[in-house]
Amino acid sequence: MTDVLDDLQWRGLIALSTDLDELRAEMAKGPLTYYCGFDPTAPSLHIGNLLQIITVRRLQLAGHRPLALVGGATGLIGDPRPSAERQLNSADTVAEWVERIRGQIEPFLDFTGDNAARMVNNLDWTAPMSAIDFLRDVGKHFRVNKMLTKDAVSARLNSDAGISYTEFSYQILQGMDFLELFRRYGCRLQTGGSDQWGNLTAGTDLIRRVAGESVHLLATPLLVNSAGEKLGKSTGGGSLWMDASMTSPYSLYQYFVNLEDDLVGGLLRKLTFLSREEIEALEKETADRPAARIGQRRLAEELTRIVHGAHETEQVIAASQALFGRGELTSLSASTLRAALSEAGLVRAAPGTSVADLFIAAGLVSSRNEARRTVAEGGAYVNNERVGDAEELVAADRALAGGLLVLRKGKRTFAGVELGSI
Secondary structure: OOHHHHHHHHOOOOOEEOOHHHHHHHHHOOOOEEEEEEOOOOOOOEHHHHHHHHHHHHHHHOOOEEEEEEOOOHHHOOOOOOOOOOOOOOHHHHHHHHHHHHHHHHHHOOOOOOOOOEEEEOHHHHOOOOHHHHHHHHHHHOOHHHHOOOHHHHHHHOOOOOOOHHHHOHHHHHHHHHHHHHHHHOOOEEEEEHHHHHHHHHHHHHHHHHHOOOOEEEEEOOOEOOOOOEOOHHHOOOOOEOOOOOOOHHHHHHHHHOOOHHHHHHHHHHHOOOOHHHHHHHHHHHHHOHHHOHHHHHHHHHHHHHHHOHHHHHHHHHHHHHOOOOOOHHHOOHHHHHHHHHHHOEEEEOOOEEHHHHHHHOOOOOOHHHHHHHHHOOOEEEOOEEOOOOOOEEOHHHOEHHHEEEEEEOOOEEEEEEEOOO
């Protein structure tokens, strides 16, 4: 039960903590109850949240008891950002997102046995509490001068935006969560991201003041790229979402296939359940043959499987191969094919359009002369079949699943066309 701390340290998963020796001693006594919180501030969790879920799972596999909290109350407030106030979502929206996020977390945990997981919602103990009770029983234990030192709070105080009392009170609510779980379930450890350290310590301070007990914290590092930006920002959507309708399995896979070499080893350690021996072997292969992207491909495969399952992962890998002529396009589902082609560029054209006009519409060539030259040189493909005539008309029955065509110029440049009325 204590070896898990050594594993977390080797994987680079402990950025900040309270006393690790005391935590190790407490773990040695038997299963420890711990929790991690997830706020429904969006309809899906993202790859940074996945790091927390996987860390929770590692601790459960080591024999400890997880509480996964989805914040129906804190989600109505929103953790203050350094830049500006969050938009307050309606109670109905937050309740819907609570259920969606709960459904994303549950498959990772085991809800049976001696160390069964439990899902909890902080709205259960927050909603019945009156404002007077909140201020008297909880608020009196917080010191404003300490609350002001939190990074996001101090940044906002020094900005034109300022900060509302609503967001300023967030850390009190999160601190109350730890106290409530301590009382209800004997919870003695909270995990979270290092950017949440101010909120995490609010809970340990509150328990110390109210119950006179010392409890524990573990904070994981933020997932960032080589520029120090949160991982996934380059996707344009702001995050790599776990919901397939927000970030397709293909997009998730391709993001990690194209990852910088120096990030691969760390992410294999943090985000996969591969053994130390497997990871060290992959790190060596990646360093020895960087062009092969062996570590990236394994990381992408593992993460896609963890988030979306084996079938979707097989489809994504098949799509990656088939788009470059190394597999059968006909084996791909319409959703996988559309996601892959949307990444490359997807245009609409009428059935019966010539190959030359399709290549121009898709942006693969700039003129009919260039299209003819590409065909003459043997570098034009429709659905991985080499084209011999630039003026050939492409009928509707040539389309793949979903009415889609894959156009390819040379070995590596492709785009998609959806055949239909325009």
